[in-house]
Amino acid sequence: METIARSRTEPASRVERARNLLAYRADPSSTAVGERIGVTHQTVQRCLRRAARLGVLAALDDSPRPGKAPQITQEAKVWLVSLACQKAHDLGYPHELWTTRLLARHARGHAGAAGHPCLSNIAQGTVCKILARHDLKPHKVRYYLERRDEAFEEKMAEVLCVYREVEMLRDGDAAEPNVAIISYDEKPGIQASSTQFGAGWSRDGVCRPYVDHIKRGTGANGIVQNPDRIVRMRVAADAQAG
Numbered sequence: 362m363e364t365i366a367r368s369r370t371e372p373a374s375r376v377e378r379a380r381n382l383l384a385y386r387a388d389p390s391s392t393a394v395g396e397r398i399g400v401t402h403q404t405v406q407r408c409l410r411r412a413a414r415l416g417v418l419a420a421l422d423d424s425p426r427p428g429k430a431p432q433i434t435q436e437a438k439v440w441l442v443s444l445a446c447q448k449a450h451d452l453g454y455p456h457e458l459w460t461t462r463l464l465a466r467h468a469r470g471h472a473g474a475a476g477h478p479c480l481s482n483i484a485q486g487t488v489c490k491i492l493a494r495h496d497l498k499p500h501k502v503r504y505y506l507e508r509r510d511e512a513f514e515e516k517m518a519e520v521l522c523v524y525r526e527v528e529m530l531r532d533g534d535a536a537e538p539n540v541a542i543i544s545y546d547e548k549p550g551i552q553a554s555s556t557q558f559g560a561g562w563s564r565d566g567v568c569r570p571y572v573d574h575i576k577r578g579t580g581a582n583g584i585v586q587n588p589d590r591i592v593r594m595r596v597a598a599d600a601q602a603g
Contacts, residue, residue: 365421375421381408382417437477438491441468445492445499459499461488 365371366379377398384394391405398405411420445464449456456463465485472480492498510516 362417374423378408378411378421381405382412382420385409433479433483433487433491434477437472437480440472440475440477441480441483441488441491442495442497444468445497458502461485461492461500464488464499 362379362383365375366383368376377400380398381394381400381404384397385391385405388394388397391402391409394405395402408420414420441464444467445459449459449463449467452467454463454467462485465483465488468480468483468488472478472483
């Protein structure tokens with residue numbers, strides 16, 4: 362208390378209340394304390410009543426002001442946060458991720474129908490503040506890799522064995538001269554793949570979106586091959602020349 366009363370960095374209101382309480386403890390007279398501090402005795406009495414009601418240390422701080430009533434309801438904020446957790450692509454937009462500008466525009470256009478007219482004129486800055494309170498950044502998505510195939514180890518071993526076999530065929534002393542090795546998976550122009558978007562729970566308990574690139578084999582010459590395998594084709598010399 363004495364440190365606060367002598368402080369030059371504390372707010373003036375805290376310093377004045379601390380000096381009033383210390384002076385009243387030394388001389389229990391509100392009039393004498395007021396004359397000594399330079400305030401009215403009514404101010405000293407209000408400070409004493411605050412200390413008796415809230416406690417000595419709590420009485421040094423200002424009481425919270427009522428302020429202006431919030432225009433955006435809590436239900437509207439929850440609706441906006443739930444909207445940010447969805448995908449813009451699922452709501453008919455070509456964007457895969459939300460931007461705060463796009464989210465504000467969507468909220469202004471659909472808040473009335475959702476029962477939240479207080480968001481009809483929401484600005485982009487207000488959207489940023491609401492999302493920041495919940496630590497949400499819909500425009501920044503972190504991706505992670507997760508092995509979903511139970512037979513991943515077996516497939517990996519098979520692919521590595523094929524690569525090893527190819528290396529032995531190319532570098533071996535008994536390598537056949539008329540052997541061409543073609544990788545369908547790496548050959549440009551004949552790869553058939555698609556993209557799949559989804560969401561899943563990571564190991565740290567956070568639901569994050571993911572992107573899977575699905576390879577559907579090759580069908581350039583009517584034959585669908587497994588893209589995880591390297592296909593070796595033995596081509597005769599005359600066929601190569603042709």
